[in-house]
Amino acid sequence: MHNQIEIKVESPISIANANSNAQHLIVHQRKGKVNTRLGPDLYRASLRGDWKAAKTALSQDKNIACIEITERGDRALHIAAAAKQTAFVHNLVEHLNTSDLELQNRHGHTAFYFAVVSGVVEIAKVMYEKNKNLTTIRGSIGKTPLEMAILLRNRKMVEYLYPITPLEDLNAEECIEILVATIHTDMFDIALKILNAAGAKIVTSPTTDKGRALKILARKPLSHNHRIQERIWETLVSIIFTVPYIPYFKRIYSSLQMRRQASRLVKGLREQIMTLPDSDIIKLIQETQVFHDAAKIGNVEFLTLFAHLYPDLIWKVDLNKYSIFHVAVINRQEKVFNLIHQIGAFKDLITLYKDKEGNNILHLAGKLAPPSRLNIVSGAALQMQRELQWFKEVEKIVSHSLFDMKNNDDKTPRELFSEEHKNLSKDGEEWMKxxxxxxxxxxxxxxxxxxxxxxxxxxxxxxxxxxxxxxxxxxxxxxxxxxxxxxxxxxxxxxxxxxxxxxxxxxxxxxxxxxxxxxxxxxxxxxxxxxxxxxxxxxxxxxxxxxxxxxxxxxxxxxWLPITIYAVLNYRLWIALIHSTCWPAMVMFQPGKHRLY
Structure with a gap:
């Protein structure tokens, strides 16, 4: 999927005359007229926003505003919109007919499309007030102006375009494309509006890929503010947010708002999916492997929200025969792994699963963690400690018979752990010394x-x-x-x-x-x-x-100055040490606030 469009403001078309110096030929497409003098002047005026010069050119030939003045087929309005010349565009639109604003360059882009890409809402507003059809004209890659603004992460333009874009005129595929784009760019409030307006059309259509929105949401952090402490914290942040000159709390407030909107979006999408037949729901979840994606990044809120819709999610395995708990162990996601304490004796059955290489869940705990999870702890020695904590914790929930079970490489879990962490142990020793x-x-x-x-x-x-x-x-x-x-x-x-x-x-x-x-x-x-x-x-x-x-x-x-500097420069190490010694694994690995059912 292309998420950018390149805008080039090129030189006017020039054709050398065999008998004299090079002359600029501007061809009027509709009437076939040739003007060798006014085209370059209008090009420069559009690029610079010089309305006085443009007005002079238009007074001599009023049709010149509708002819191509670059090799790309751009007209004066294209150039001015791309150059963000707001006043110039406002004056030029008054001299154009309604249908003139729908003219496209040789790449299929209207001037309104360029205005959307430029991000200047005032320019787009002037054009739309002249012609209400501009929001439905696609560009060269088949995307509506609204979708292009979303892909470019221009929130102000998106907020302007959404109310004036007729979603009812778009098919289900286009609606799902716009919905997916808003989720990609974290515009969850717009995504909620789209889901409420066209959710039924998206979900019930047999041609749409409904799993795409789910897969993206599975990798987004959600808010689960069901505890009184969380509600108090969010209320406190909301109050402090109103105080000026505190940008840190404004960022926290924005993050909380996004998480709440993402949670509402998941719930809304879940309600729409629940209207499908059970067979379609099962097929959708199995094909997307959305639960495993959520477990991989630790999105426990997503898992708990969908557990009520699909209680059998704990039994489903991916192509590697991993359940969500196996994925959590591999990627060191303790919040997801802690859910295993809520399924009672079923955990004894799940821990017996083996992958294609004959590894049980304890073997997976013996493998080295991914770098993204390993590097959240400072220092090789503390990383080694965290790996040991994971291995010891998984040992607590598995049967003793799994301790000596060998995989296809004839290795027990402890032997695999020693082999995988050999270099980390050596690095930890050097770091300590x-x-x-x-x-x-x-x-x-x-x-x-x-x-x-x-x-x-x-x-x-x-x-x-x-x-x-x-x-x-x-x-x-x-x-x-x-x-x-x-x-x-x-x-x-x-x-x-x-x-x-x-x-x-x-x-x-x-x-x-x-x-x-x-x-x-x-x-x-x-x-x-x-x-x-x-x-x-x-x-x-x-x-x-x-x-x-x-x-x-x-x-x-x-x-006292050097002490302060020392404490500030080494605060990460202090936090890591305090966490590793004063915050033991028994606190990290325990049934948490999230309820699976």
Missing amino acids: KTATSCMVVPTLIATVAFAATFTVPGGNNETGTPVFLKNRWFTIFVISDAVAMFSSTTSIMMFLSILTSRYTEDDFLFSLPAKLMVGLVSLFASIVCMVLTFSATFFLVYNEEKHEQLPRLVAALA
């Missing part, structure tokens, strides 16, 4: 400085050996922060040393290594914070005179 080595430098320096600061307190000691600032509150902060910095930096060093001396077996990546890295980084961050606090307290103690009261505050504020 490099991270530990790099991070161990800083706590070593902090431990050295903190140890030295214990014996060289600010201000020194008096004759009895007591610190001069002993009763000062900043001295108490200095002592406590220095002690915590010493303790936390030592802890960090020990954790990173433990990482460097680990065995790096597969099971070590499940909890041991990520936990050690988390403790090491947290203690490192704590030691940095305490060292900066110690530094700040020292300045407040030394420069405690009134004339210097602003200096320690300034230095202390600047000292």
Whole structure:
């Protein structure tokens, strides 16, 4: 399907005269007249929007506006519309007859078609008010102006064209093409209107490919705001959306609106499909494999919406003999996989399915995840951890007899896992060692400085050996922060040393290594914070005179700057570590909010 149209504004037709310099010949198609002088002037005027020059040319020959002035057969209105000359088009249309606006160039495009492609609604509006038939004239690739505007993602033009495009004059195939185009471009509100206006014609027609709209919707995120928490969140975002200068919440609000519209569209399409005979519904679902497409991207909302229409979806397999749960395991979609907890003992039957290579569902969990799902976690070690979590979770729901079952390559699930993840395990080991080595430098320096600061307190000691600032509150902060910095930096060093001396077996990546890295980084961050606090307290103690009261505050504020930068630059790693250690697999893999039936 072509989703773009190329517009070229070409030079006027020129034919060399054998007896003189080249002269521009403009041929009037209807009357056969030849004008060798006005054509190029009108071309330049149309391109530049110079209505004064065009008016002069039209005053000498009023028919010149309807003749071809480029090799493509474009007329003045074509050129002006493509050049987005709104005022020029408005004046030129007043000098044209109604039928003149239907003239097409040699590629079958009207000037209105060019106006739609240009995206200037005002130009299209001027032409349509002159001729109401322009919205039904197709272009060279057989698409209506409305469909072309949709494919070009010009929402303003689509919103203008939809009410004035007579859908009743379009056949079912054209209606489904427009519906599919709106879903492709996320214009779900327009798609809903089209479905309500022509849904019966689309669904009941035997010639339309009804599965195309379903397949596209299966790959779109939907809103399932049936929980009170979700409704409260959407209401809150809607309120904040009204506050100006908050673009972030405006994007969230737009996303929520699109998800709600997509959900309504799925429900509307489902209602239309339910009017078909049962045999047609089953054939439509089996041919499109729409449930497997939804499971592949984790569109659990789509699955649950259609589960009421077609309860047997859990038993259907694709060409590879995969159910939706097998597809979820392969593509690491935990939301879809969690639905298996809702089918009771039936899950024991589904897990016995084998594919063409003899792999059961545990073998599929042993395969390496697709890159798109693997890369949602930062770091090879944490990716290895997530893969292990998936394998362990699938182990919980299958029979023990599947643990030792071999596929056609004579491999058990665990052997297949080790083979598939060999390189990832090696990369995880290297990543862990490099991270530990790099991070161990800083706590070593902090431990050295903190140890030295214990014996060289600010201000020194008096004759009895007591610190001069002993009763000062900043001295108490200095002592406590220095002690915590010493303790936390030592802890960090020990954790990173433990990482460097680990065995790096597969099971070590499940909890041991990520936990050690988390403790090491947290203690490192704590030691940095305490060292900066110690530094700040020292300045407040030394420069405690009134004339210097602003200096320690300034230095202390600047000292916190590197900590902030460090936290901002490494926020992804912090999130990944917190998720992997404080948000275990038992939370990720559990019956969720979505109900299958």
